Each structure stands twice: as structure tokens, then as C-alpha cells.
Amino acid sequence: MRxxxxxxxxxxxxxxxxxxxxxxxxxxxxxxFFPKCPFLLLTGLKCPGCGSQRAIHYLLxxxxxxxxxxxxxxxxxxxxxxxxxxxxSLLLPSDKMLKWRKRLFGQRAIIVxxxxxxxxxxFRNITMNNMIFIIL
Amino acid sequence: MENxxxxxxxxxxxxxxxxxxxxxxxxxxxxxxVNASRVESRFYAGDIEGANRASAEAKxxxxxxxxxxxxxxxxxxxxxxxxxxxxxxxxxxANAYT
Numbered sequence: 001m002r003x004x005x006x007x008x009x010x011x012x013x014x015x016x017x018x019x020x021x022x023x024x025x026x027x028x029x030x031x032x033f034f035p036k037c038p039f040l041l042l043t044g045l046k047c048p049g050c051g052s053q054r055a056i057h058y059l060l061x062x063x064x065x066x067x068x069x070x071x072x073x074x075x076x077x078x079x080x081x082x083x084x085x086x087x088x089s090l091l092l093p094s095d096k097m098l099k100w101r102k103r104l105f106g107q108r109a110i111i112v113x114x115x116x117x118x119x120x121x122x123f124r125n126i127t128m129n130n131m132i133f134i135i136l
Numbered sequence: 137m138e139n140x141x142x143x144x145x146x147x148x149x150x151x152x153x154x155x156x157x158x159x160x161x162x163x164x165x166x167x168x169x170v171n172a173s174r175v176e177s178r179f180y181a182g183d184i185e186g187a188n189r190a191s192a193e194a195k196x197x198x199x200x201x202x203x204x205x206x207x208x209x210x211x212x213x214x215x216x217x218x219x220x221x222x223x224x225x226x227x228x229x230a231n232a233y234t
Contacts, residue, residue, distance in 0.1 A: 098144065
């Protein structure tokens with residue numbers, strides 16, 4: 001059982017490293033092999049996740065500005081998601097940690113996330129592509 | 137009366153739901169996030185049973201979204217490979233006559 005678990009994790013890590021290498025070397029914008037967003041193909045509108053693959057490519061090449069320009073939500077969500085994984089992996093959290101967990105990942109926080117995703121979804125379809133650079 | 141503030145809520149699948157929302161382009165990710173919010177609200181209202189149900193629901197939507205995303209990526213990849221192969225075939229046939 002234990003060796004099976006280690007085996008599973010080893011395969012997962014090898015897969016993630018391979019994907020990271022592919023995404024670091026190839027820019028999804030210059031290659032046809034990366035899947036396109038079905039929502040964008042069907043409606044012509046961007047979904048909240050559009051640009052994530054390009055953003056990952058730029059992040060893996062340490063070009064944070066270009067990554068932000070492709071999908072600012074993805075870049076901002078990375079530290080939050082990492083914190084979420086840490087909180088989720090705590091088996092017996094202390095009272096203090098539980099309080100922080102409720103503050104950061106509780107119901108109110110989730111409602112804020114839904115609002116941010118919706119606003120981003122609408123906003124990115126009614127503004128220009130490189131709008132973030134105008135603000136910066 | 138139990139003090140629920142000292143316990144950890146059931147897994148809300150929030151991180152996984154956000155990830156599938158960003159990478160799968162699917163509204164199912166939003167369904168997962170909404171259910172994650174239900175896990176939290178029900179747990180802290182003392183409804184442990186309801187929180188567990190919302191957790192199972194959140195897991196279901198995250199999984200649906202994840203596998204649809206993977207399926208779309210694989211189908212897309214196969215179609216591109218088929219397209220490239222047939223393009224080479226056409227090019228090869230054209231070269232044979234020149």
C-alpha cells in the first residue's frame with residue numbers, strides 16, 4: 001500500500017516536471033498542439049481562464065509582466081492556492097490556524113472569490129487586450 | 137452544545153475548484169466553488185451532515201470538470217495530430233507529381 005502510494009506520487013511528479021518543461025520551451029501562442037478554450041471558440045468571448053497556458057509559459061520563463069498581461073487572475077491566484085494547499089494538508093490545526101483558515105478560505109472569502117472571477121470575466125471582455133499595461 | 141470553532145470543516149475542494157475554473161474554462165468549476173462556500177456556511181452553522189453533503193457535491197463537480205477538461209485536451213491533441221498527418225499526406229502526394 002505504502003509503496004503503491006510512493007509510486008503514484010513519483011508518476012505524478014514526473015508528469016508535472018515533463019509538463020513544466022513542455023510549457024517552458026513552447027509558447028502556446030506559436031504552437032497548434034495546445035488545446036484552445038472551447039468557450040472562446042464557441043462564443044468569441046474570453047472565459048476567466050483564457051490565457052492561463054500562455055501565462056504559465058511566461059511564468060516558467062520568469063517573465064512575470066507578460067504573464068500578468070495574459071491572465072492576471074492566474075498569477076494572483078498562485079500564492080493563494082499554495083496557502084490553500086498548506087491549510088488543507090494540516091491534519092490537526094491549532095485554533096489560531098483554524099481562525100486564519102476561516103478568514104482566508106471561509107464562506108465570506110469564497111463569495112469574494114466568486115465576485116472577483118465574475119468581475120474579471122466581464123471586465124476582460126469589454127476592455128482592450130493590453131489594458132493592464134495602461135494601468136501599470 | 138458543541139463548539140464547532142475547534143474543529144476543521146470537511147474538505148471544501150476550493151483549491152481544486154479554482155484550478156479547474158482557470159484551466160478547464162468550464163462553468164462546472166464555478167459550481168464547485170459555490171459548493172465549497174456551502175461547506176463552510178453549513179459547517180459553521182452547526183450542520184455537519186449538510187456540510188458533508190456539500191463537500192461530496194463539490195468533489196463531484198470538480199471531478200466532472202477535471203475529466204471533461206482532460207477529455208477535451210486529448211480529443212483536441214488527436215485531431216491536431218490527424219490534421220498534421222493528413223496535411224503531410226497531401227503534401228507528399230503533391231510532391232510525387234512534381
